[in-house]
Amino acid sequence: MLLWIAGFIILLVKLTIVLGVVLFLAGYLVWVERKFLARLQVRLGPNRAGPFGLLQPLADIVKMLTKEDTVPDGADRAFFLLAPAVVALTALLMFSVVPFGKDITVLGQRVPLVITDLNIGLLFVFAMSSLSVYGVALGGWASNNKYGLLGGIRGAAQMISYELALGLSLVPIVMLAHSFSIVDIVGAQQKYPFILYQPLAFLIFVISAMAESKRIPFDLPEAENELVAGYHTEYSGMRFGLFFLGEYVHMMVFGGLLAVLFLGGWRGPFLPPVVWLLIKIFLVALFMIWVRGTLPRLRYDQLMTLGWKVLIPLALINILVTGAVGLM
Amino acid sequence: MESAFEAVKELLSGLWTVLIHLFRKPITEQYPEYKRPLPVRARGRIILTLDPDGEERCVSCYLCSAVCPVNCISMEGAERPDGRRFAAWFRINFARCILCGFCEEACPTSAIQLTTDYEFAKTNILAFVYEKEDLLVNHQGKDKEYNFYRYAGVTSKYGDKGEHVGESKPVDIKSNMP
Numbered sequence: 140m141l142l143w144i145a146g147f148i149i150l151l152v153k154l155t156i157v158l159g160v161v162l163f164l165a166g167y168l169v170w171v172e173r174k175f176l177a178r179l180q181v182r183l184g185p186n187r188a189g190p191f192g193l194l195q196p197l198a199d200i201v202k203m204l205t206k207e208d209t210v211p212d213g214a215d216r217a218f219f220l221l222a223p224a225v226v227a228l229t230a231l232l233m234f235s236v237v238p239f240g241k242d243i244t245v246l247g248q249r250v251p252l253v254i255t256d257l258n259i260g261l262l263f264v265f266a267m268s269s270l271s272v273y274g275v276a277l278g279g280w281a282s283n284n285k286y287g288l289l290g291g292i293r294g295a296a297q298m299i300s301y302e303l304a305l306g307l308s309l310v311p312i313v314m315l316a317h318s319f320s321i322v323d324i325v326g327a328q329q330k331y332p333f334i335l336y337q338p339l340a341f342l343i344f345v346i347s348a349m350a351e352s353k354r355i356p357f358d359l360p361e362a363e364n365e366l367v368a369g370y371h372t373e374y375s376g377m378r379f380g381l382f383f384l385g386e387y388v389h390m391m392v393f394g395g396l397l398a399v400l401f402l403g404g405w406r407g408p409f410l411p412p413v414v415w416l417l418i419k420i421f422l423v424a425l426f427m428i429w430v431r432g433t434l435p436r437l438r439y440d441q442l443m444t445l446g447w448k449v450l451i452p453l454a455l456i457n458i459l460v461t462g463a464v465g466l467m
Numbered sequence: 468m469e470s471a472f473e474a475v476k477e478l479l480s481g482l483w484t485v486l487i488h489l490f491r492k493p494i495t496e497q498y499p500e501y502k503r504p505l506p507v508r509a510r511g512r513i514i515l516t517l518d519p520d521g522e523e524r525c526v527s528c529y530l531c532s533a534v535c536p537v538n539c540i541s542m543e544g545a546e547r548p549d550g551r552r553f554a555a556w557f558r559i560n561f562a563r564c565i566l567c568g569f570c571e572e573a574c575p576t577s578a579i580q581l582t583t584d585y586e587f588a589k590t591n592i593l594a595f596v597y598e599k600e601d602l603l604v605n606h607q608g609k610d611k612e613y614n615f616y617r618y619a620g621v622t623s624k625y626g627d628k629g630e631h632v633g634e635s636k637p638v639d640i641k642s643n644m645p
Binding site for chain 1: 478481482484485486488489491492493494495497
């Protein structure tokens with residue numbers, strides 16, 4: 140009984156710390172994105188709130204919380220109010236299987252530095268990633284707005300087609316690690332990170348991950364210049380903020396997954412494991428922002444062609460080649 | 468296959484170009500600290516000027532009010548005992564004013580002029596209604612010399628009819644003698 144209570148307390152502490160850190164970093168990722176993107180475009184970026192604009196996320200949150208929370212006439216009220224929560228929640232839940240260090244020992248108890256070491260961790264990630272489609276599609280549909288609806292439909296189509304490539308690109312990783320558990324996958328990268336074995340899978344994963352998190356050049360669901368703001372056109376205040384938060388947490392989750400699956404996770408010389416994981420996440424995020432500053436949005440048919448005719452066949456070939464090499 | 472290589476090459480060259488821009492100095496002008504030098508004829512807040520002798524230039528001719536495309540200028544003319552006209556009240560509604568400068572062009576006495584001051588934004592829209600005392604300034608503006616009554620053919624303290632600058636004596640219409 141005592142052991143059970145101790146385990147529960149440890150779990151709560153881990154949850155609190157991870158949730159706090161993830162939300163804090165998601166807030167500052169917005170700042171990093173605005174600042175870095177601005178420098179790429181020879182601008183300065185936010186620099187008024189606090190030194191270097193460091194208080195900008197705080198100001199944004201205060202602004203969003205104090206804005207009026209509107210529901211349009213004719214909207215499907217329940218779904219409209221629920222959709223942003225789905226997007227933010229699924230993005231946050233995905234973080235629960237990302238390990239951020241070796242097991243440590245507290246009071247004679249082995250404490251794994253991951254919230255839950257699911258033996259089907261990867262499948263859980265895909266499940267959550269698929270569920271977030273509901274947030275986008277339902278949010279767009281429940282707004283009773285043609286831009287919202289178009290954005291939601293585009294979001295659903297895009298995320299379903301890229302999910303296949305995303306899942307298929309990770310099958311070779313599972314074959315190499317002999318496990319679906321993300322902790323085991325990190326353990327299998329003791330010698331070399333998987334990016335050296337699987338550069339093609341890495342490439343496919345990066346492209347599909349960008350499409351999954353709806354970032355430029357795959358931001359068709361929220362294309363500003365055609366669809367106003369796409370599926371979140373009608374949202375205001377903190378509900379819009381939740382969509383926004385979901386997108387940035389998504390960015391961090393895919394940074395984390397990329398680090399864990401291909402770049403060796405928390406492994407690295409000299410620095411503590413958590414710092415290495417954060418550095419890898421940060422570098423992935425910087426890369427995503429860099430791409431955002433470079434590429435224009437794809438056309439809808441180009442998006443579908445890339446997904447179905449290029450990425451999925453490539454991922455299938457990659458699986459066959461990996462299997463053949465593994466048999467030899 | 469070749470086109471795929473071409474595409475990747477273009478992609479990388481694009482990424483490289485963007486990366487180079489990271490190391491360029493931002494071209495942003497930080498407004499309240501740095502104010503861009505304005506052209507001398509930039510059009511901003513409107514003023515009513517005085518003539519070099521220190522009297523109001525405005526003779527309340529209504530030309531500015533008539534030419535104003537948004538009808539933001541209104542006034543009421545009056546006459547002093549010595550016959551000089553002035554505006555009893557003069558009002559510009561800057562909430563409507565588009566700073567087009569037509570009033571300045573129409574003004575025969577150089578009374579109404581536009582300044583280069585553009586920083587008079589307010590949160591209260593009623594505070595944009597400027598009365599005569601808000602508009603009057605204690606200088607001549609851009610036109611330092613001009614004094615309408617020195618040239619106008621009316622009797623004033625600057626002389627009788629025919630005695631002004633560049634004016635000839637009035638013709639005696641009762642006589643044919645040259």
